[in-house]
Amino acid sequence: MRRLASRVLSAIVDLAGDALAPGRCAACDEPIDRAAFCAPCAATVERVRATPPATGSAPTLAAFEYGGAMSRALMRAKYKDRPELLRVLARCALEPLELPLQELARGALLVPVPLHTTRLAERGYNQSARIAATLARSVGARHAPRALERRLDTRSQAQLPRRERLRNVAGAFVARVPLRGARVVLVDDVMTTGATLRACAEAVSDAGAVLTGCVVVAFAERGGL
Numbered sequence: 200m201r202r203l204a205s206r207v208l209s210a211i212v213d214l215a216g217d218a219l220a221p222g223r224c225a226a227c228d229e230p231i232d233r234a235a236f237c238a239p240c241a242a243t244v245e246r247v248r249a250t251p252p253a254t255g256s257a258p259t260l261a262a263f264e265y266g267g268a269m270s271r272a273l274m275r276a277k278y279k280d281r282p283e284l285l286r287v288l289a290r291c292a293l294e295p296l297e298l299p300l301q302e303l304a305r306g307a308l309l310v311p312v313p314l315h316t317t318r319l320a321e322r323g324y325n326q327s328a329r330i331a332a333t334l335a336r337s338v339g340a341r342h343a344p345r346a347l348e349r350r351l352d353t354r355s356q357a358q359l360p361r362r363e364r365l366r367n368v369a370g371a372f373v374a375r376v377p378l379r380g381a382r383v384v385l386v387d388d389v390m391t392t393g394a395t396l397r398a399c400a401e402a403v404s405d406a407g408a409v410l411t412g413c414v415v416v417a418f419a420e421r422g423g424l
């Protein structure tokens with residue numbers, strides 16, 4: 200664990216000199232130089248331990264365990280009006296994922312999991328689309344932020360037990376642009392049960408597209424979101 204954490208820390212410190220460096224820790228807001236996390240927070244950021252489940256036959260790429268400073272940073276990015284942190288976190292995720300994502304996204308559209316329009320209006324941005332934009336630019340893939348639409352304003356998945364999450368989200372998504380024949384990589388901030396990604400995959404498939412993979416910044420291995 201210590202070895203892993205220090206490997207991640209050195210990777211994150213590689214943001215040094217990057218114009219994206221925030222100047223403050225993404226998790227605790229401590230002033231820092233040219234890194235995503237301060238040293239104590241970085242020590243709690245862990246690379247993903249287990250491969251997340253595939254969605255159908257499409258593999259899932261995940262960079263980090265959901266927990267520690269990574270979960271705090273993602274929560275701040277989503278719920279504390281800090282969209283700029285999403286770019287930083289996406290860059291952190293790219294450090295381990297850039298090569299496999301390049302493979303997965305070759306000739307594909309990067310499609311973020313959409314928010315319902317009500318939620319989007321409240322938040323002002325879709326965290327998954329912000330992440331997808333950074334990933335797409337970095338691997339030279341096309342970003343299709345409005346390819347899917349969330350038809351149902353589902354209650355926050357986080358508060359529901361697993362079985363209800365599945366029921367809650369089924370049929371919630373639909374394609375809103377022609378996708379027939381397209382290759383699609385879905386992008387989300389966090390994967391827990393995979394219910395949301397599976398529901399998006401249905402919409403992709405219903406639209407005649409092929410899901411080639413999913414990519415998330417963090418994986419909550421025990422559904423502990």
Ligand SMILES: [Zn+2]
Pocket residue numbers: 224225226227228229236237238239240241268
């Ligand atoms: Zn910190």
